[in-house]
Amino acid sequence: MPKPLPPPSQRVWVIGLDGVPWTLLHPWIDQGHLPTLARLQAGGASGGLRSTIQFLTAVAWTSFLTGLNPGKHGIFDFVRRIPGAYKQELTNASLRSGRSLWRILSDAGRRVGVVNVPMTFPPEPVNGFLISGLDTPGLDSAYTYPPELKAEVNDIHFIAVSTVGKSHAQYLKETLEGVDKRFELLWRTIDREPLDFYMWVEMETDAIQHC
Template identity: 35%
Template sequence: MKPINRRNFIKLGISSGALLALGSGSELLTRTLGKKDSQKKVIILGLDGIDPHLLQVWMRQGKLPSFQKLMNQGDFRRLRTSIPPQSPVAWSNFVTGMNPGGHGIFDFIHRDPEAYMPEFSGAEIKEAGKKIRIGNLVLPLSGGEVKLSRKGRAFWQILEDYDIPSTVFKMPGNYPPAPTKQRTISGMGTPDLVGSLNHFNYYTTEFTELKEDIGGGEIHEVYVAENRVEASLPGPTNTFKTDRPESSIDLTVYIDPVNPVAKIMIQDHEFILKSG
Protein backbone atom coordinates (compact mmCIF):
# COMPACT_ATOMS: atom_id res chain seq x y z
CA MET A 1 0.00 0.00 0.00
CA LYS A 2 1.42 3.37 -0.97
CA PRO A 3 1.82 6.14 1.66
CA ILE A 4 -1.24 8.31 2.24
CA ASN A 5 -0.52 12.01 1.84
CA ARG A 6 -2.77 14.90 2.88
CA ARG A 7 -4.86 14.81 -0.29
CA ASN A 8 -5.39 11.07 0.00
CA PHE A 9 -6.32 11.48 3.66
CA ILE A 10 -8.96 14.07 2.77
CA LYS A 11 -10.31 11.79 0.07
CA LEU A 12 -10.59 8.95 2.55
CA GLY A 13 -12.55 11.28 4.81
CA ILE A 14 -14.87 12.07 1.93
CA SER A 15 -15.42 8.38 1.26
CA SER A 16 -16.26 7.86 4.93
CA GLY A 17 -18.89 10.57 4.67
CA ALA A 18 -20.24 8.89 1.58
CA LEU A 19 -20.96 5.79 3.65
CA LEU A 20 -23.87 7.73 5.08
CA ALA A 21 -25.61 7.39 1.76
CA LEU A 22 -24.91 4.20 -0.16
CA GLY A 23 -21.93 2.53 1.46
CA SER A 24 -19.94 2.80 -1.78
CA GLY A 25 -16.92 4.53 -0.30
CA SER A 26 -14.74 1.52 -1.11
CA GLU A 27 -14.77 2.48 -4.79
CA LEU A 28 -13.29 5.87 -3.98
CA LEU A 29 -10.86 4.13 -1.64
CA THR A 30 -9.56 1.89 -4.43
CA ARG A 31 -8.92 4.93 -6.62
CA THR A 32 -7.14 6.70 -3.79
CA LEU A 33 -4.81 3.81 -2.99
CA GLY A 34 -4.15 2.91 -6.62
CA LYS A 35 -6.04 -0.37 -6.66
CA LYS A 36 -8.41 -1.64 -9.31
CA ASP A 37 -10.73 0.85 -10.96
CA SER A 38 -14.49 0.69 -10.53
CA GLN A 39 -17.41 2.35 -12.27
CA LYS A 40 -19.63 2.30 -9.20
CA LYS A 41 -20.61 5.70 -7.85
CA VAL A 42 -20.77 7.37 -4.46
CA ILE A 43 -23.83 9.44 -3.58
CA ILE A 44 -23.74 11.85 -0.65
CA LEU A 45 -27.12 13.14 0.50
CA GLY A 46 -26.77 16.21 2.72
CA LEU A 47 -29.68 17.71 4.69
CA ASP A 48 -29.17 20.99 6.49
CA GLY A 49 -30.15 21.07 10.15
CA ILE A 50 -31.25 17.44 10.43
CA ASP A 51 -30.96 15.78 13.86
CA PRO A 52 -29.46 12.26 13.54
CA HIS A 53 -31.07 11.17 16.82
CA LEU A 54 -34.57 12.17 15.68
CA LEU A 55 -33.86 10.63 12.29
CA GLN A 56 -33.10 7.27 13.91
CA VAL A 57 -36.14 7.50 16.21
CA TRP A 58 -38.51 8.22 13.33
CA MET A 59 -36.97 5.46 11.21
CA ARG A 60 -37.56 2.96 14.02
CA GLN A 61 -41.16 4.17 14.24
CA GLY A 62 -41.62 3.56 10.52
CA LYS A 63 -42.25 7.24 9.75
CA LEU A 64 -39.33 7.55 7.32
CA PRO A 65 -39.45 4.41 5.16
CA SER A 66 -37.34 5.90 2.36
CA PHE A 67 -34.53 6.80 4.74
CA GLN A 68 -34.77 3.35 6.32
CA LYS A 69 -34.48 1.72 2.89
CA LEU A 70 -31.48 3.89 2.06
CA MET A 71 -29.76 2.93 5.31
CA ASN A 72 -30.48 -0.77 4.79
CA GLN A 73 -28.98 -0.66 1.30
CA GLY A 74 -25.87 1.19 2.42
CA ASP A 75 -24.79 2.44 5.81
CA PHE A 76 -25.52 5.09 8.42
CA ARG A 77 -22.92 6.84 10.57
CA ARG A 78 -23.08 9.93 12.73
CA LEU A 79 -20.70 12.78 11.95
CA ARG A 80 -19.58 15.29 14.55
CA THR A 81 -20.80 18.80 13.87
CA SER A 82 -18.73 21.98 13.76
CA ILE A 83 -17.81 24.44 16.49
CA PRO A 84 -19.86 26.60 16.46
CA PRO A 85 -22.66 24.32 15.20
CA GLN A 86 -23.95 26.69 12.53
CA SER A 87 -24.87 25.82 8.95
CA PRO A 88 -22.24 27.87 7.05
CA VAL A 89 -19.52 26.63 9.40
CA ALA A 90 -20.57 22.97 9.26
CA TRP A 91 -20.89 22.95 5.48
CA SER A 92 -17.52 24.66 5.06
CA ASN A 93 -16.00 21.96 7.28
CA PHE A 94 -17.60 19.31 5.10
CA VAL A 95 -16.51 20.93 1.84
CA THR A 96 -12.88 21.58 2.77
CA GLY A 97 -12.08 19.03 5.48
CA MET A 98 -10.84 21.91 7.65
CA ASN A 99 -12.15 23.64 10.77
CA PRO A 100 -13.02 27.37 10.91
CA GLY A 101 -9.39 28.22 11.61
CA GLY A 102 -8.57 26.86 8.17
CA HIS A 103 -11.48 27.89 5.95
CA GLY A 104 -12.22 31.17 7.76
CA ILE A 105 -16.00 30.81 8.15
CA PHE A 106 -16.97 31.25 11.82
CA ASP A 107 -20.58 32.43 11.61
CA PHE A 108 -23.36 33.60 9.32
CA ILE A 109 -21.80 37.06 9.46
CA HIS A 110 -18.35 38.63 9.55
CA ARG A 111 -17.39 42.05 10.79
CA ASP A 112 -15.95 44.70 8.54
CA PRO A 113 -12.61 45.56 10.20
CA GLU A 114 -12.78 49.09 8.79
CA ALA A 115 -16.29 49.96 9.92
CA TYR A 116 -16.94 47.19 12.50
CA MET A 117 -20.28 46.55 10.83
CA PRO A 118 -21.61 43.01 10.26
CA GLU A 119 -21.57 41.67 6.73
CA PHE A 120 -22.42 38.39 5.02
CA SER A 121 -19.71 35.82 5.71
CA GLY A 122 -20.16 33.72 2.59
CA ALA A 123 -18.96 36.17 -0.04
CA GLU A 124 -17.24 39.51 -0.39
CA ILE A 125 -19.16 41.89 -2.65
CA LYS A 126 -17.39 44.81 -4.29
CA GLU A 127 -19.21 47.39 -6.37
CA ALA A 128 -17.85 48.75 -9.61
CA GLY A 129 -14.98 51.18 -9.22
CA LYS A 130 -14.93 54.42 -11.18
CA LYS A 131 -18.24 55.65 -12.61
CA ILE A 132 -19.32 58.49 -14.86
CA ARG A 133 -22.60 60.38 -14.87
CA ILE A 134 -24.50 61.40 -17.98
CA GLY A 135 -27.70 63.19 -16.99
CA ASN A 136 -29.56 60.84 -14.67
CA LEU A 137 -27.53 57.83 -15.81
CA VAL A 138 -24.64 56.30 -13.88
CA LEU A 139 -22.30 54.24 -16.06
CA PRO A 140 -19.61 52.07 -14.43
CA LEU A 141 -16.27 51.88 -16.22
CA SER A 142 -15.52 48.48 -14.72
CA GLY A 143 -17.48 45.56 -13.41
CA GLY A 144 -18.14 44.70 -9.81
CA GLU A 145 -16.89 41.55 -8.14
CA VAL A 146 -18.28 38.82 -5.92
CA LYS A 147 -15.61 36.70 -4.25
CA LEU A 148 -16.11 33.51 -2.26
CA SER A 149 -14.91 34.10 1.30
CA ARG A 150 -14.29 30.45 2.15
CA LYS A 151 -10.61 29.48 2.09
CA GLY A 152 -9.19 26.10 1.19
CA ARG A 153 -10.02 23.71 -1.61
CA ALA A 154 -13.36 21.97 -2.03
CA PHE A 155 -13.26 18.17 -2.11
CA TRP A 156 -14.56 18.13 -5.69
CA GLN A 157 -11.57 20.24 -6.74
CA ILE A 158 -9.30 17.56 -5.26
CA LEU A 159 -11.30 14.86 -7.04
CA GLU A 160 -10.72 16.79 -10.25
CA ASP A 161 -6.96 16.49 -9.71
CA TYR A 162 -7.42 12.72 -9.88
CA ASP A 163 -9.76 12.83 -12.90
CA ILE A 164 -12.70 11.68 -10.79
CA PRO A 165 -15.87 13.37 -12.08
CA SER A 166 -18.47 14.71 -9.68
CA THR A 167 -21.73 16.61 -9.78
CA VAL A 168 -22.65 18.87 -6.87
CA PHE A 169 -26.22 20.17 -6.60
CA LYS A 170 -27.17 23.09 -4.34
CA MET A 171 -24.09 23.03 -2.14
CA PRO A 172 -24.56 25.50 0.76
CA GLY A 173 -21.91 28.16 1.30
CA ASN A 174 -20.52 27.87 -2.22
CA TYR A 175 -21.47 31.15 -3.88
CA PRO A 176 -19.97 32.11 -6.17
CA PRO A 177 -19.09 28.49 -7.00
CA ALA A 178 -15.47 27.55 -6.42
CA PRO A 179 -13.54 27.40 -9.73
CA THR A 180 -13.70 23.90 -11.16
CA LYS A 181 -14.45 21.89 -14.28
CA GLN A 182 -16.86 19.77 -12.26
CA ARG A 183 -20.60 20.38 -12.54
CA THR A 184 -21.70 22.47 -9.55
CA ILE A 185 -24.74 24.53 -8.57
CA SER A 186 -24.67 26.74 -5.49
CA GLY A 187 -27.36 26.45 -2.82
CA MET A 188 -27.98 28.17 0.51
CA GLY A 189 -26.19 31.52 0.56
CA THR A 190 -26.94 32.33 -3.08
CA PRO A 191 -28.45 35.84 -3.32
CA ASP A 192 -31.73 36.48 -5.09
CA LEU A 193 -32.47 39.20 -7.65
CA VAL A 194 -32.71 41.93 -5.02
CA GLY A 195 -29.37 40.95 -3.51
CA SER A 196 -30.80 39.41 -0.33
CA LEU A 197 -31.07 35.86 0.94
CA ASN A 198 -34.56 34.46 0.31
CA HIS A 199 -36.51 37.73 0.19
CA PHE A 200 -40.24 37.07 -0.23
CA ASN A 201 -43.33 38.96 -1.38
CA TYR A 202 -46.69 38.19 0.24
CA TYR A 203 -49.92 39.31 -1.44
CA THR A 204 -53.13 39.43 0.59
CA THR A 205 -56.60 40.98 0.66
CA GLU A 206 -56.50 40.90 4.49
CA PHE A 207 -53.72 43.42 4.91
CA THR A 208 -55.32 45.22 7.88
CA GLU A 209 -55.68 41.98 9.84
CA LEU A 210 -51.94 41.37 10.01
CA LYS A 211 -50.96 42.18 13.57
CA GLU A 212 -47.22 41.71 13.36
CA ASP A 213 -44.41 43.11 11.27
CA ILE A 214 -43.06 40.18 9.24
CA GLY A 215 -39.35 40.44 8.58
CA GLY A 216 -37.52 39.05 5.58
CA GLY A 217 -39.88 40.29 2.92
CA GLU A 218 -42.70 42.61 1.89
CA ILE A 219 -46.46 42.43 2.35
CA HIS A 220 -48.62 43.80 -0.48
CA GLU A 221 -52.31 44.60 -0.16
CA VAL A 222 -54.33 43.58 -3.22
CA TYR A 223 -57.98 43.84 -4.25
CA VAL A 224 -60.13 41.36 -6.15
CA ALA A 225 -62.23 42.88 -8.92
CA GLU A 226 -64.28 40.60 -11.17
CA ASN A 227 -62.24 37.59 -10.01
CA ARG A 228 -59.01 39.29 -11.05
CA VAL A 229 -56.07 40.75 -9.14
CA GLU A 230 -53.63 43.26 -10.61
CA ALA A 231 -50.28 43.56 -8.85
CA SER A 232 -46.56 43.95 -9.49
CA LEU A 233 -43.51 41.95 -8.52
CA PRO A 234 -40.63 44.12 -7.23
CA GLY A 235 -37.18 43.41 -8.57
CA PRO A 236 -33.63 44.70 -8.14
CA THR A 237 -32.70 48.34 -7.77
CA ASN A 238 -31.72 50.06 -11.02
CA THR A 239 -28.18 51.13 -10.17
CA PHE A 240 -27.71 52.74 -13.59
CA LYS A 241 -29.87 55.71 -12.54
CA THR A 242 -28.99 58.38 -9.99
CA ASP A 243 -32.26 58.00 -8.05
CA ARG A 244 -31.80 54.18 -8.00
CA PRO A 245 -35.48 53.31 -8.66
CA GLU A 246 -36.82 49.85 -7.90
CA SER A 247 -37.61 47.82 -10.99
CA SER A 248 -40.79 45.77 -11.19
CA ILE A 249 -42.92 43.73 -13.56
CA ASP A 250 -46.71 43.49 -13.64
CA LEU A 251 -48.60 40.32 -12.85
CA THR A 252 -52.25 39.36 -13.12
CA VAL A 253 -54.07 36.68 -11.14
CA TYR A 254 -57.33 35.19 -12.47
CA ILE A 255 -59.30 33.46 -9.71
CA ASP A 256 -61.73 30.64 -10.48
CA PRO A 257 -65.05 31.64 -8.83
CA VAL A 258 -66.02 28.00 -8.19
CA ASN A 259 -62.88 25.92 -7.71
CA PRO A 260 -59.83 26.73 -5.53
CA VAL A 261 -57.70 27.40 -8.62
CA ALA A 262 -55.97 30.52 -9.91
CA LYS A 263 -54.06 31.37 -13.06
CA ILE A 264 -51.08 33.70 -12.77
CA MET A 265 -49.86 35.59 -15.81
CA ILE A 266 -46.50 37.35 -15.66
CA GLN A 267 -44.84 38.62 -18.82
CA ASP A 268 -45.13 35.78 -21.36
CA HIS A 269 -45.60 33.01 -18.77
CA GLU A 270 -48.70 31.39 -17.29
CA PHE A 271 -48.93 29.33 -14.09
CA ILE A 272 -51.86 27.36 -12.68
CA LEU A 273 -51.99 27.10 -8.89
CA LYS A 274 -54.31 24.94 -6.80
CA SER A 275 -55.09 25.47 -3.15
CA GLY A 276 -53.07 23.15 -0.91
Protein backbone atom coordinates in the same frame (compact mmCIF):
# COMPACT_ATOMS: atom_id res chain seq x y z
CA MET B 1 -0.84 18.69 -11.07
CA PRO B 2 -2.19 15.86 -8.84
CA LYS B 3 -1.81 12.34 -10.17
CA PRO B 4 -5.13 11.09 -11.65
CA LEU B 5 -6.99 8.54 -9.56
CA PRO B 6 -7.53 5.01 -10.90
CA PRO B 7 -10.84 4.31 -12.69
CA PRO B 8 -13.72 4.42 -10.18
CA SER B 9 -15.34 1.14 -9.26
CA GLN B 10 -18.46 2.93 -7.99
CA ARG B 11 -20.08 6.32 -8.32
CA VAL B 12 -20.89 8.41 -5.26
CA TRP B 13 -24.17 10.21 -4.57
CA VAL B 14 -24.28 12.38 -1.45
CA ILE B 15 -27.70 13.50 -0.17
CA GLY B 16 -27.81 16.24 2.45
CA LEU B 17 -30.88 16.77 4.66
CA ASP B 18 -30.04 19.94 6.56
CA GLY B 19 -31.00 20.15 10.23
CA VAL B 20 -32.27 16.55 10.51
CA PRO B 21 -30.83 14.68 13.53
CA TRP B 22 -31.01 10.94 14.10
CA THR B 23 -33.27 11.64 17.09
CA LEU B 24 -35.95 12.48 14.52
CA LEU B 25 -35.02 9.94 11.86
CA HIS B 26 -34.76 6.83 14.04
CA PRO B 27 -38.37 6.93 15.33
CA TRP B 28 -39.71 7.60 11.82
CA ILE B 29 -37.59 4.78 10.38
CA ASP B 30 -38.82 2.41 13.11
CA GLN B 31 -42.43 3.43 12.37
CA GLY B 32 -41.99 2.64 8.67
CA HIS B 33 -42.32 6.22 7.42
CA LEU B 34 -38.87 6.34 5.76
CA PRO B 35 -38.36 3.03 3.94
CA THR B 36 -35.61 4.32 1.64
CA LEU B 37 -33.52 5.64 4.52
CA ALA B 38 -34.18 2.39 6.37
CA ARG B 39 -32.74 0.39 3.46
CA LEU B 40 -29.73 2.69 3.18
CA GLN B 41 -29.04 2.43 6.90
CA ALA B 42 -29.44 -1.35 6.92
CA GLY B 43 -27.07 -1.79 3.99
CA GLY B 44 -24.34 0.58 5.14
CA ALA B 45 -22.88 2.46 8.07
CA SER B 46 -24.48 5.33 9.98
CA GLY B 47 -23.92 7.39 13.07
CA GLY B 48 -23.97 10.83 14.60
CA LEU B 49 -21.49 13.53 13.71
CA ARG B 50 -19.83 15.94 16.08
CA SER B 51 -20.50 19.40 14.70
CA THR B 52 -18.35 22.48 14.67
CA ILE B 53 -18.04 25.17 17.31
CA GLN B 54 -20.19 27.16 16.66
CA PHE B 55 -22.65 24.74 15.12
CA LEU B 56 -23.95 27.23 12.56
CA THR B 57 -24.89 26.32 9.00
CA ALA B 58 -22.19 28.45 7.39
CA VAL B 59 -19.48 27.06 9.65
CA ALA B 60 -20.48 23.39 9.70
CA TRP B 61 -21.08 23.01 5.97
CA THR B 62 -17.77 24.69 5.17
CA SER B 63 -16.03 22.18 7.45
CA PHE B 64 -17.89 19.37 5.71
CA LEU B 65 -16.85 20.41 2.22
CA THR B 66 -13.21 21.16 3.10
CA GLY B 67 -12.46 18.71 5.92
CA LEU B 68 -11.05 21.64 7.91
CA ASN B 69 -12.03 23.17 11.24
CA PRO B 70 -13.15 26.84 11.32
CA GLY B 71 -9.72 28.02 12.41
CA LYS B 72 -8.30 26.65 9.17
CA HIS B 73 -11.06 27.40 6.66
CA GLY B 74 -11.77 30.88 8.06
CA ILE B 75 -15.59 30.89 8.13
CA PHE B 76 -16.94 31.58 11.62
CA ASP B 77 -20.45 32.93 10.95
CA PHE B 78 -22.76 34.19 8.23
CA VAL B 79 -21.19 37.63 8.66
CA ARG B 80 -17.73 38.97 9.42
CA ARG B 81 -16.40 42.34 10.48
CA ILE B 82 -14.69 44.25 7.70
CA PRO B 83 -11.04 44.72 8.72
CA GLY B 84 -10.33 48.27 9.87
CA ALA B 85 -14.02 49.22 10.06
CA TYR B 86 -17.07 48.88 12.29
CA LYS B 87 -19.13 47.42 9.46
CA GLN B 88 -20.01 43.84 8.66
CA GLU B 89 -20.36 41.91 5.43
CA LEU B 90 -21.87 38.55 4.54
CA THR B 91 -19.46 35.66 4.28
CA ASN B 92 -19.38 33.35 1.28
CA ALA B 93 -17.13 30.85 -0.45
CA SER B 94 -14.78 33.57 -1.71
CA LEU B 95 -13.55 34.03 1.89
CA ARG B 96 -12.93 30.32 2.44
CA SER B 97 -9.49 28.76 2.77
CA GLY B 98 -8.90 25.17 1.72
CA ARG B 99 -9.93 23.13 -1.30
CA SER B 100 -13.44 21.76 -1.51
CA LEU B 101 -14.16 18.06 -1.99
CA TRP B 102 -15.33 18.68 -5.57
CA ARG B 103 -12.24 20.76 -6.31
CA ILE B 104 -10.06 17.83 -5.23
CA LEU B 105 -12.13 15.41 -7.33
CA SER B 106 -12.08 17.76 -10.33
CA ASP B 107 -8.31 18.14 -10.12
CA ALA B 108 -8.06 14.33 -10.13
CA GLY B 109 -10.08 14.11 -13.35
CA ARG B 110 -13.44 13.13 -11.86
CA ARG B 111 -16.73 14.51 -13.22
CA VAL B 112 -18.80 16.16 -10.49
CA GLY B 113 -22.25 17.67 -10.05
CA VAL B 114 -22.95 19.84 -6.99
CA VAL B 115 -26.40 21.29 -6.30
CA ASN B 116 -27.65 23.55 -3.49
CA VAL B 117 -24.80 22.97 -1.02
CA PRO B 118 -24.59 25.88 1.46
CA MET B 119 -21.63 28.26 1.29
CA THR B 120 -20.73 27.56 -2.35
CA PHE B 121 -21.32 31.06 -3.79
CA PRO B 122 -19.68 32.30 -5.91
CA PRO B 123 -19.50 28.97 -7.77
CA GLU B 124 -16.00 27.69 -8.40
CA PRO B 125 -15.06 26.16 -11.76
CA VAL B 126 -15.30 22.38 -11.54
CA ASN B 127 -15.00 19.43 -13.89
CA GLY B 128 -18.76 19.26 -14.31
CA PHE B 129 -21.32 21.68 -12.90
CA LEU B 130 -22.11 23.52 -9.66
CA ILE B 131 -25.29 25.34 -8.58
CA SER B 132 -24.67 27.44 -5.48
CA GLY B 133 -26.73 27.01 -2.33
CA LEU B 134 -27.79 28.96 0.74
CA ASP B 135 -25.45 31.95 0.43
CA THR B 136 -26.60 32.76 -3.13
CA PRO B 137 -27.77 36.42 -3.09
CA GLY B 138 -30.53 35.94 -5.68
CA LEU B 139 -31.58 34.60 -9.07
CA ASP B 140 -30.01 37.61 -10.79
CA SER B 141 -26.54 36.66 -9.52
CA ALA B 142 -24.00 34.45 -11.30
CA TYR B 143 -24.72 31.37 -9.19
CA THR B 144 -24.02 28.52 -11.61
CA TYR B 145 -21.00 26.96 -13.21
CA PRO B 146 -20.98 26.83 -16.14
CA PRO B 147 -22.78 30.20 -16.45
CA GLU B 148 -25.12 28.99 -19.20
CA LEU B 149 -26.72 26.52 -16.76
CA LYS B 150 -28.38 29.48 -15.01
CA ALA B 151 -31.13 29.87 -17.62
CA GLU B 152 -32.26 26.28 -17.15
CA VAL B 153 -32.25 26.58 -13.36
CA ASN B 154 -34.12 29.91 -13.40
CA ASP B 155 -36.78 28.28 -15.56
CA ILE B 156 -37.53 25.85 -12.72
CA HIS B 157 -37.46 28.66 -10.11
CA PHE B 158 -36.18 26.48 -7.30
CA ILE B 159 -35.31 29.30 -4.88
CA ALA B 160 -36.22 28.76 -1.22
CA VAL B 161 -39.59 30.00 0.08
CA SER B 162 -39.68 33.00 2.42
CA THR B 163 -41.61 32.79 5.71
CA VAL B 164 -42.25 36.56 5.88
CA GLY B 165 -45.93 37.51 6.20
CA LYS B 166 -47.29 33.99 5.72
CA SER B 167 -49.39 31.68 7.82
CA HIS B 168 -48.04 28.25 8.69
CA ALA B 169 -50.49 26.67 6.25
CA GLN B 170 -49.46 28.93 3.37
CA TYR B 171 -45.77 28.44 4.11
CA LEU B 172 -46.18 24.65 4.22
CA LYS B 173 -48.09 24.66 0.92
CA GLU B 174 -45.42 26.76 -0.83
CA THR B 175 -42.63 24.71 0.73
CA LEU B 176 -44.03 21.42 -0.62
CA GLU B 177 -44.44 23.03 -4.05
CA GLY B 178 -40.84 24.24 -3.84
CA VAL B 179 -39.60 20.77 -2.91
CA ASP B 180 -41.29 19.37 -6.03
CA LYS B 181 -39.50 21.99 -8.15
CA ARG B 182 -36.16 21.19 -6.58
CA PHE B 183 -36.65 17.50 -7.27
CA GLU B 184 -37.37 18.42 -10.88
CA LEU B 185 -34.02 20.19 -10.85
CA LEU B 186 -32.40 17.14 -9.25
CA TRP B 187 -33.53 14.78 -12.01
CA ARG B 188 -32.63 17.25 -14.75
CA THR B 189 -29.13 17.79 -13.46
CA ILE B 190 -28.31 14.19 -12.61
CA ASP B 191 -29.29 13.15 -16.14
CA ARG B 192 -27.14 15.82 -17.82
CA GLU B 193 -24.06 13.62 -18.17
CA PRO B 194 -22.29 10.62 -16.59
CA LEU B 195 -20.89 11.71 -13.21
CA ASP B 196 -18.47 10.17 -10.76
CA PHE B 197 -19.76 12.30 -7.87
CA TYR B 198 -23.11 14.01 -7.36
CA MET B 199 -24.18 15.95 -4.28
CA TRP B 200 -27.59 17.40 -3.53
CA VAL B 201 -28.71 19.24 -0.37
CA GLU B 202 -32.34 19.79 0.67
CA MET B 203 -32.50 22.84 2.95
CA GLU B 204 -36.24 22.91 3.61
CA THR B 205 -35.85 20.18 6.23
CA ASP B 206 -34.08 22.84 8.29
CA ALA B 207 -36.02 25.91 7.18
CA ILE B 208 -39.42 24.47 8.05
CA GLN B 209 -38.28 24.06 11.67
CA HIS B 210 -37.81 27.85 11.83
CA CYS B 211 -41.40 28.48 10.78
